[in-house]
Amino acid sequence: MMMKKCFRLILSGLLCLSLSASLSACSGQEDFDVGYDGENADVEFLTRDYAQQLINDGAETVTGSVSLVSSGDSYKVVVEQKQVVVNENYEDGYYIADRNMTSEYEFGADMGIVVLNNGTLTVCDAETFAKDYSGSQDDLYTVHLMGDTVELILALDPRQLVNSNQ
Numbered sequence: 700m701m702m703k704k705c706f707r708l709i710l711s712g713l714l715c716l717s718l719s720a721s722l723s724a725c726s727g728q729e730d731f732d733v734g735y736d737g738e739n740a741d742v743e744f745l746t747r748d749y750a751q752q753l754i755n756d757g758a759e760t761v762t763g764s765v766s767l768v769s770s771g772d773s774y775k776v777v778v779e780q781k782q783v784v785v786n787e788n789y790e791d792g793y794y795i796a797d798r799n800m801t802s803e804y805e806f807g808a809d810m811g812i813v814v815l816n817n818g819t820l821t822v823c824d825a826e827t828f829a830k831d832y833s834g835s836q837d838d839l840y841t842v843h844l845m846g847d848t849v850e851l852i853l854a855l856d857p858r859q860l861v862n863s864n865q
Contacts (some may be wrong), residue, residue, distance in 0.1 A: 740811055758851075760844070763840065764834070764836050765777070765778055765842060779836075780797075780801070783855070784796050804848060805847050806825070807850040814828065814832050814854050815838070839854075841855050
């Protein structure tokens with residue numbers, strides 16, 4: 700009987716220790732879920748909260764020019780990967796390097812799109828993007844991917860990268 704009580708006490712102690720250790724390991728991380736459903740999002744939300752949530756959830760990013768190609772009642776997202784190389788020897792302080800890689804991805808059900816419209820960031824729907832922005836080799840985007848699905852497309856102004864490196 701005494702052995703059973705001792706065993707239970709030790710087991711309870713180990714359980715408490717492991718529970719407290721796992722809780723303390725999580726306390727250093729900010730846990731937030733933005734709950735984006737593809738509607739009523741503004742530029743600030745998509746570029747900050749939602750983008751950060753995707754990164755926290757393990758999204759990968761690629762940079763490049765983007766085309767939306769009609770695929771039935773949805774789209775395929777084609778990204779021609781490029782890289783902004785900051786170099787003070789160039790007039791604008793950077794150049795765009797073509798990575799010679801083109802990838803095709805699935806269109807996320809709640810995908811957000813932010814474009815540069817006359818120098819101002821603007822939320823855009825897929826239909827407008829396909830009609831007005833798709834395929835431009837001069838426009839760059841950061842594309843957030845979860846597996847083979849695009850969740851977020853954000854306009855990228857290379858001048859911001861130059862200014863952030865100074």
